[in-house]
Amino acid sequence: MxxxxxxxxxxxxxxxxxxxxxxxxxxxxxxxxxxxxxxxxxxxxxxxxxxxxxxxxxxxxxxxxxxxxxxxxxxxxxxxxxxxxxxxxxxxxxxxxxxxxxxxxxxxxxxxxxxxxxxMNIINIGDTINLFLSSEDDIMLNMKKSSRYSIRKAVEKGMKVERDNSDKSWNNFIDLYYQTMNRNQAKEYYYFSKTYFGNIRSLLKERAQIFNVVYENKVISSMLVLVGEQFIHSHLLGIASEYRKERFGRFFDYSIALWGLRRGCKHYHLGGGYGGREDSIFKYKKSLAKNGRLSFYVGNKVHNKKVYDELSKIHEKNNPEVTGKNLDYFPLYRR
Structure with missing residues (x-):
């Protein structure tokens, strides 16, 4: 490297x-x-x-x-x-x-x-949510009251969050992730292969961590967390179908935030809503960090306009169904 x-x-x-x-x-x-x-x-x-x-x-x-x-x-x-x-x-x-x-x-x-x-051309495509990991008290105080209540209820029910990077835990995470993608009818790209997960594990090593929610002696949810020098990131999540209505999400993220704090990290980045929208996923994340809103930007640049335009025309000719559609997609020849 x-x-x-x-x-x-x-x-x-x-x-x-x-x-x-x-x-x-x-x-x-x-x-x-x-x-x-x-x-x-x-x-x-x-x-x-x-x-x-x-x-x-x-x-x-x-x-x-x-x-x-x-x-x-x-x-x-x-x-x-x-x-x-x-x-x-x-x-x-x-x-x-x-x-x-x-x-x-x-x-x-x-x-x-x-x-x-x-x-280059800069575009704001939505917001993401970040938990500042300054202290346990500050993490709690930055949450909405309903989130603190949800965490207390999860503890009362006997839910636990465990970090487990064993083969069994990784395999269980992958199974729960696929269940979740099927349930949400996710786009094909997000059906990452088992080889992809194996590469994450072998290449990132301890920078890829699996966290599990354990309830009634069963793992009901698993999350793949990516670990940097100062930041940890919620990467991918799987939830068992029969437990998806249980209110454990805030307890799960809170527990991961505490792990990051104890590790010396400064931020737990939760990401945003689907496609940058302020949907139910975004609102859930915002409930964990009232002051944690961050803008997410993308940038694009055409280095050779003549060839770019030629490629776009060829792509439209080969795929007439895209003509006049998704004109904000970049690059146009990969619509």
């Missing part, structure tokens, strides 16, 4: 995390680095081949989750100039490497979208 010294290595910026999605067939893990008198830049992404023309072209995207370039100026006053240097060098890199377009899911906690407004 690359030398990570000097970089903020939240889980999403680690090479082994991107490798999971390379092995999932989503592109080649690529790291662009630049260093000069102003500072240094590191940018990890997936490079995807485009198979619509005889010539080879590519586009790039951050892996599932969050990402973007990391800027480390030698002095804070140099930051803007460093970003301009990145722009100059990376645009040249994209031209030489036949990269047509670029898409970034920015990190809500790091707010790194603000660094890229001089470089």
């Amino acid at each position: 690359s030398d990570l010294k000097g970089f903020n290595m939240d889980i999403y910026f680690r090479e082994e995390y991107a490798k999971i999605y390379e092995l999932n067939g989503e592109g080649k893990t690529t790291i662009f680095t630049w260093e000069g008198e102003l500072g240094k830049v590191r940018y990890i992404f997936l490079k995807r081949e485009i198979n619509l023309l005889k010539e080879k072209y590519y586009d790039i995207i951050t892996p599932y989750g969050y990402g973007g370039p990391q800027f480390f100026p030698k002095e804070h006053k140099n930051l803007r100039d460093l970003i301009f240097k990145f722009k100059e060098h990376f645009e040249d890199y994209c031209s030489k490497n036949r990269i047509i377009s670029e898409f970034i899911r920015f990190h809500p906690l790091l707010k790194n979208h603000s660094l890229m407004e001089i470089y």
